Amino acid sequence: MATIQLNGQPHEIGTRETVASLITRLEGAPPGTESAIPGIAVAVNGRVIPRAEWERTELSDGDDVRLVRAVAGGATDGMYYDDPHPLVIAGRRFRSRLFVGTGRFISPAVMRAALEASGTEMVTVAIRTTGLDGSGPDAGILANLDLNRYHILPNTAGATSVRQAVFMAELAREALGTNWIKLEVIGDERTLWPDVAGTIEATRILVREGFVVLPYTTTDLVTALRLEEAGAATVMPLGSMIGSGQGIQDWEGIRRIVERVSVPVVVDAGIGTPSDAVLAMEAGAAACLINTAISRSDNPPLMALAMRYAVEAGRMGYLAGRMPRSDHAIPSSPPTGVVAVGT
Numbered sequence: 001m002a003t004i005q006l007n008g009q010p011h012e013i014g015t016r017e018t019v020a021s022l023i024t025r026l027e028g029a030p031p032g033t034e035s036a037i038p039g040i041a042v043a044v045n046g047r048v049i050p051r052a053e054w055e056r057t058e059l060s061d062g063d064d065v066r067l068v069r070a071v072a073g074g075a076t077d078g079m080y081y082d083d084p085h086p087l088v089i090a091g092r093r094f095r096s097r098l099f100v101g102t103g104r105f106i107s108p109a110v111m112r113a114a115l116e117a118s119g120t121e122m123v124t125v126a127i128r129t130t131g132l133d134g135s136g137p138d139a140g141i142l143a144n145l146d147l148n149r150y151h152i153l154p155n156t157a158g159a160t161s162v163r164q165a166v167f168m169a170e171l172a173r174e175a176l177g178t179n180w181i182k183l184e185v186i187g188d189e190r191t192l193w194p195d196v197a198g199t200i201e202a203t204r205i206l207v208r209e210g211f212v213v214l215p216y217t218t219t220d221l222v223t224a225l226r227l228e229e230a231g232a233a234t235v236m237p238l239g240s241m242i243g244s245g246q247g248i249q250d251w252e253g254i255r256r257i258v259e260r261v262s263v264p265v266v267v268d269a270g271i272g273t274p275s276d277a278v279l280a281m282e283a284g285a286a287a288c289l290i291n292t293a294i295s296r297s298d299n300p301p302l303m304a305l306a307m308r309y310a311v312e313a314g315r316m317g318y319l320a321g322r323m324p325r326s327d328h329a330i331p332s333s334p335p336t337g338v339v340a341v342g343t
Contacts, residue, residue, distance in 0.1 A: 002061035009084045013059055019044065020054040022065070028092040042067055083319065087286050089264055090180070090212040090233045092151070094287070096121045098277075098311045099153070099266065100304065101291025108144040110300050115150070118304035122151040124182055124289065126158070153214065155182035160189065162202045169206055181206060182236070182289075183215040192242040192269075196223045200230055207231035216268050219253030221260060228261045235261055236289065238269040239280060243292045245272025248279045258284035274303075274310035281314025282322075 002017075003010050013022065019042050024031050042049045043066040049057050059065065087094045100120040105111035115123060123145065145152065154172035159165035162185060169181040185202050187195030199215050200223065206213045212233045217223050219237045227235050237254055240246035247270060248254070258265045264286035271277055272293050280288050288311055297303035 002059070004059055004061070004063045004065050006065050007067060011065075017059045018055060019049055019057045019059065019065075022059065023054065023067075026067070026086065026093060028088060028090075040067065083315070085286075087264060089214070094121050094151075096308075097281070097287040097315060098308055099124065099287055099289040100294065101289065102145070103291055104295040105300060106295075111295070112144060114294055114300040114304040115145075117301040117308065118294070119308045120150070122153050124153045124155050124291070125176075126155055151180070152176055152178060153180055153182050154178065156184045158186070159184055160186050160195075162198045162205070165198070165202045166205050166209075169211060170209075173211070179210055180212045181214070183213050194218055194238070196220065199223075200226050203227055203230040203232050214266065219250040219257065221253070221256050224257040224261055224265075228263055232263060234264045234266050234286075236266045236268040239267050239276060240270030242269040244270050245293060246270050247272050247276040248283070251279060251283050254280065254283040254285060271307075274306045277307055277310040278314035278317070281311055282318050284318055285314075287311070 001015070002013050004013055005011070021031065023029075023037065023040065023042070024033065027037055029037060042054070044057065044059065045064050087097055096119045098118055098120050099122045100115055100118050101124045102111060102115075103126065105114065125145075154169075154176055156165040156168040156172075159168055165183060165185045169183070172181060173179055183199060183202055183206065185195045185198040187193050187198065194217050196218060199217055203213050203215050207230060213231065214234045214236055215227050215232050216236045216238065217227060224235045224237065235257060237250075237257055239248045239254075248267070249270070254265065254267060265284070266287045266289055267280035267283075267285045268289040271280065271288060271290050276293075277288050277290065288307075290307055294300050294304045294307060
């Protein structure tokens with residue numbers, strides 16, 4: 001093993017690591033496909049490495065490697081800071097830490113505009129039956145999504161048993177050609193509270209069947225640990241009840257989960273405002289999944305943009321580390337040399 005400086009941060013590499021293998025590993029792409037990845041440039045020790053040389057350029061201990069990406073000009077998009085822990089789920093790297101749901105938008109056009117403003121790379125879709133003519137709630141959702149741009153995450157929303165959730169996941173894999181699934185097993189239909197025992201059981205079954213499982217759960221630490229043991233690719237604790245907009249009700253619970261599990265923690269459900277998203281990210285969450293707070297706002301594209309910035313701000317605040325709390329006031333100006341009033 002050796003250590004390079006990657007964008008100013010220590011990064012361990014394997015023996016005989018090349019620029020090509022580094023790129024495919026960071027991007028979660030199959031070996032040999034690095035030349036097809038757009039918008040990336042690499043410099044090693046101050047020298048820009050042409051793509052044609054990536055495969056034969058080996059990296060050594062202490063090398064200074066700079067990896068830059070082409071991004072949209074103008075508005076800040078969060079790429080001006082180096083994140084020492086990129087978001088990687090099941091080998092796939094995500095630049096955006098905001099995942100967005102597709103339900104309850106007033107029109108497909110508004111949904112598309114909101115997704116664009118959010119900067120998201122992963123969107124969720126529900127699995128539902130449709131009429132024989134293809135009609136039904138949101139039956140044409142995929143036609144309104146750029147499948148080359150967004151990673152589609154089907155979910156088992158509405159499942160109230162392990163058997164039902166597994167069946168829905170199997171249907172989703174067949175329909176969409178993806179083995180990724182957001183797992184929901186609901187234990188109480190009034191509060192949409194997760195059935196944690198059922199969620200753990202369904203996770204084990206689906207992992208054995210080759211699924212990448214992202215389970216929706218509570219902020220209970222033991223449940224999170226059991227889901228990780230079952231093979232979950234993430235743990236997704238709720239902020240509060242689905243669609244309630246009540247915000248983060250157990251910040252400490254989320255923080256405890258972040259400290260104990262090794263898989264990414266994605267806060268899901270209940271976020272109502274950008275400040276809620278900031279709190280979730282300041283607890284150490286790797287990402288937020290947000291739907292209703294965006295789709296039911298007065299201006300979904302503007303709210304999506306606000307959530308994008310909130311997630312980035314919360315992540316940067318977490319990385320920066322907050323100041324210590326104090327039980328008393330501490331003056332920011334020097335206490336000595338204060339001008340006295342003459343008598």
